[in-house]
Amino acid sequence: MGIVAEVCQSFVFDNGAFSVWKRGAALDVKGFIDWCDEWHRHPGFDWALIPDVIDGTAEENDALLADWATHIRGVPIYHLHEPLDRAERLAHEYPVVALGSSGQWPTPGVGSWWDRMHEVLAVMCDQMGRPVCRLHGLRMLNPKVFSKLPLSSADSTNVGVNCNGKRWEGPYQPASSWQRAAVIADRIEAHNSADHWRQKEKEENDQARIAAPDAPSLGA
DSSP states (O other): OOOHHHHOOOOEEEHHHHHHHHHTOOHHHOOOOOOHHHHSSTTTEEEEEOOOOOOOHHHHHHHHHTTOTTTTTTTTTEEESHHHHHHHHHHHHHHHEEEETTTTTTTTTTTTHHHHHHHHHHBBTTTOOEEEEEETTTTTOOOHHHHHHSSSSSSHHHHHHHHTTSSSSSTOOSSSHHHHHHHHHHHHHOOOOOOSSOHHHHHHHHHHHHTTTTTOOTTT
16 A cells, blocks of 8 residues: 555545455444545545445445444445435446446446446436536446446456456567556546436437337448
8 A cells, every 4th residue: 555655646545345345254344434534644645435235235235324434525326226315326426436346247348238337327417418426436447338328436456457368479479567557557548438428319219129029230
């Protein structure tokens, strides 16, 4: 963390709930809050993800919001399986809201996930498709995903997972994992998120799908 604080222009704290959930363990909420309390006055600290229950109910996650230390800039997480009214409420109560894929929609970028994201953005954006708060996409650094969404920021483990391995073969591969990481990051940074949510485009696609449900795709 000392290196991050020294070399990064800014940084955010992930509460680690997703990794803990994948292991079947329990999140140390107090420990995380204490860690945030230690660092939140650093000028590079932007915000921290408020502890959440990945597959929990809206009531369980609202209870964790109530326990958050209000003097630390915290960002709530809206999980896609939660009621849409919670998404709308969080968007009007917090300056930043994170979006987490969960429940029936665990994988960003697949068809049903896009359908749910359009439902969510319908209540988190105004009539011009502009989010009423800043949106952060959890596990959404795939350019095919974030370039279609009006996100202010996003994260993923893309660099950490893919800076080594068989994908890097041939005579022109970067020599070190750090160089490979820089290549991946540069390819991500070459894209911007959408400037607004394109509801009209979604409606037109839905109408086309209803009108010709059996039509072959362009790649067929």
